[in-house]
Amino acid sequence: MAKDRNTAKTPNQHEAPVASNELAPPASASPWSSKWRLILSIAVTVHMVAVFAEPFRFFTRSSQRSFSPDAGYIRSWLSAYIDFAYLHHGYFFFAPNPGPSHLISAQIGKVTPPNQPKEILIPDKTVQWPRLYYHRHFMLSEFLHNSFAPPEQPAEAINDPVIDQQWRRDRELYVAVKSSIENHFRISEKSEAVIVRRIEHALPNDIQVYRDKWKLNDPRLYIVLPESLAEQTPTLVNPPLAPVGSPVPLPMRNDSGAEVVEGGSP
Amino acid sequence: MKPKVPNNSGRIATPDTQATWSANILSYVTDFSTAWNRFWFTPTFPHTLGVLRIATGAMLFYMHMVWGSDLLSFLGPDAWLTGDVIRLIHQGDYTWSYLNYIDSPPLLWAHHALMLMVALCFAVGFGTRITAPLAWFLNLMYCHRLTGHLFGLDQVMMLLLMYLMLAPCGSVYSVDAWLQRKRKRAGKSPSWWLPDATPSSATQVATRLMQLHLCVIYLFGGISKLRGEMWWDGSALWYALVNWEYQSIDAVWLGHYPTLLGALAHITIFWETFYCATVWPRFSRPWTLALAIAVHGGIAIGLGMITFGLMMIVVNLSFISPITMRAIVAKITRRPASE
Known part of the structure; x- marks a missing residue:
């Protein structure tokens, strides 16, 4: 017989790892009123848009534009929150390429x-x-x-x-x-x-x-x-550090011949 | 005979079909609402967040011990980047910290002592109703002041602190829990200052926010790599391994196995890009989390970012059910799960 996925179980039962909502009491057990849940729903939605907005804007950069207008609009709408809550990150870890x-x-x-x-x-x-x-x-x-x-x-x-x-x-x-x-x-x-x-x-x-x-x-x-x-x-640089000037630099190229480009760091 | 009404598609709709459409839309809205409420507000036990609190608090304490080892070079009047320069950098945005205005070394040291004390209290779970939001706020002020010295570790720490303060993360594995039990044994009524280890919607909201935020990080981490040719031609890991400044273990010998390095690079981009989809289904979740541990473990050991790699693994633990987490903790500590 199939078990109800939302049935509460005793905490000391050994289980395979599952998402947190699957072993907790059903939604009806939530002590929060529907009005309170609606307010919180709006809050978490706005917050998640803020989390998404900055990396999205960062990703839309190109050589032609600093960013796409729609991405800039969303970001500017939530600027104060994004900046103050320290959400202004692109998450470009070692991307687009590992660089020098x-x-x-x-x-x-x-x-x-x-x-x-x-x-x-x-x-x-x-x-x-x-x-x-x-x-x-x-x-x-x-x-x-x-x-x-x-x-x-x-x-x-x-x-x-x-x-x-x-x-x-x-x-x-x-x-x-x-x-x-x-x-x-x-x-x-x-x-x-x-x-x-x-x-x-x-x-x-x-x-x-x-x-x-x-x-x-x-x-x-x-x-x-x-x-x-x-x-x-x-x-x-030949130790000790040479003054800016003379020797010809080595070309900074990878093994495929392309110029090494700068990469983001974690 | 029933009257016929033309609809937008040009077909003839009867009142019966209109009623079916309305019923379908209503059913969809009801189902969506139920699913939404279940996803966000199903009361959940706090044990997973309790473990995350200990790890986050311990790392916060360590981070600030490191800042403190050379505090005035980072925050003082003659710091690498002075408060004036930071104010100039953040002119026109909303990144603000009172630390930009403090130059007095005694005041900076007193403030830092407070930060360390709060981090320690948060880690051991003492006064978490206060120390959790305080830890978030104080660390936020440091982050805003210390622009130029920050990296992924600070981002993931702020993520954890922001969401942990929303939940009763100090209700288990903590001094608060011990004090609460003591009160109950003495027959006193429960205190609001000592959160209860019962299922709560606040825990669920915090957990969901943490999980979704992590999905956004991996999504952009993944698609940003799709732009780089080195992640496709398989040379990306070579150039990560030969970066002298990052390197903590000499793994240059892996360059003799380009097929392996290429495969690892491709696994990384696919895993990272699709993490936001594969981490939710029950059957793909263990594999997704296992890969997360492997990737971040590799970064921690090979690229010298032990702190960052460790905390990324910690935040991935938010996908472990509190029931499972409680059983694991009970097994490790060899104490009954009820404690």
């Missing part, structure tokens, strides 16, 4: 031969422990990289005040973030001479690892990223 890491290199002190300035790399597994503490620093270096906006006004901004305004805001934020990090180094290292650089750690392909015997932290994989479009293309 971005680090911060800080040069502390001046070059006064024979003394070399101190170099600090963030994050650094050998210094930052436990792993969560290390990861907090790793996220900071990724955040600095993601905030980057070049000092040169983009060509499209000349005739488009919206793009111009966005670029000015992005640039202001990047300068503020970088200055704050530099200031932290000045205080913690007790030195006025601090130069912060963004470093990209490219991912080696299987040929580089297996045939050419590169290690994952091979110096040839570290690239100093330019701070402006006027600078040279990214340059290799």
Whole structure:
């Protein structure tokens, strides 16, 4: 005889894992009135729309548009709630492709031969422990990289005040973030001479690892990223860190020949 | 003879067929309403959420111990990102925290001590009517202040805290439960401050929100990978394994087995994309959850994100029935399930 799926059972019965509603008393046992249930139904629906709205908007981004108008409309309608409740996430974990890491290199002190300035790399597994503490620093270096906006006004901004305004805001934020990090180094290292650089750690392909015997932290994989479009293309870091300029960078390509693109991190 | 009325499809509808349509629509609405109420409001035991509370509280305490190990570098007047910079970043949005305005180290330390105390009380289930919403609110303020240092762990922690505070998660496996039992033994009436471990609709609402939120995370996590060619050509896991900054175990040797890496990448995208469908049916649920444990266990061990991987496994436990959870806990602790 078939059992009623909603019949309450004693809690100490051993059962195979099943969804929570299947072993609880029937809906009629709910102590909440229908009016109260209606109010809560509206609340949970609005909340779930808010949970959905941000990743949906994030997903509709393209090279042509910052996001689709319908996605932007839903998001803007619930902005206050989404922002304050910390629901503004895209959930792009290692997507669309796993990408290179971005680090911060800080040069502390001046070059006064024979003394070399101190170099600090963030994050650094050998210094930052436990792993969560290390990861907090790793996220900071990724955040600095993601905030980057070049000092040169983009060509499209000349005739488009919206793009111009966005670029000015992005640039202001990047300068503020970088200055704050530099200031932290000045205080913690007790030195006025601090130069912060963004470093990209490219991912080696299987040929580089297996045939050419590169290690994952091979110096040839570290690239100093330019701070402006006027600078040279990214340059290799050969320890100690080379000034932005000379050596020709390795092409950052995967084994299928495609350029390595940046990936989201959890 | 009955009068004939033309309907929209051009066919002739009799009052009988109209009545059938009305009855069908009414039946659909009634069935939908019943199913909706059963899904959201069926009273449920709190044992699953009790276990999730312990795990979440313990992780919250650990997270804030780590923040506290270098508190002023994260929150102080000369922090990596100062309160002024965070205010600038969030200018025009609704991400606000009073911590953006606090520079005084003694005040920051006092506040942090409060946070640690609340996290500990929440983990052991003491005063959960207060400590559950307080844990959510305080951690939210930290999240809003600490922009630039956050990642998936913080997202999943806020998810858990937000929904756990809606339910009587402190009514089992807690100091509150022990105090409640003590009151009952002494013949005192139950106190509202000490939640009862009876089936409640609040527990069901919190559980459902948690489950659906998790489905949204996996859906977008999955479809975002569909855009990437590396997830299709099978090289994605190679590039995850050779990321020196993430790596915690050297598994580069797996690159000698490209078929295996390709299969794992494809399993990951299919599992993640269809999680929101396969986790609900009874027969596919164990497989879906087993894959979740495997994927997040792999991330925890191989990619150095033990905290994130662990908490993703924890939130997946929301799909375990409270009855089953209670039996598992009883077996592990070797105590009667009634305690």
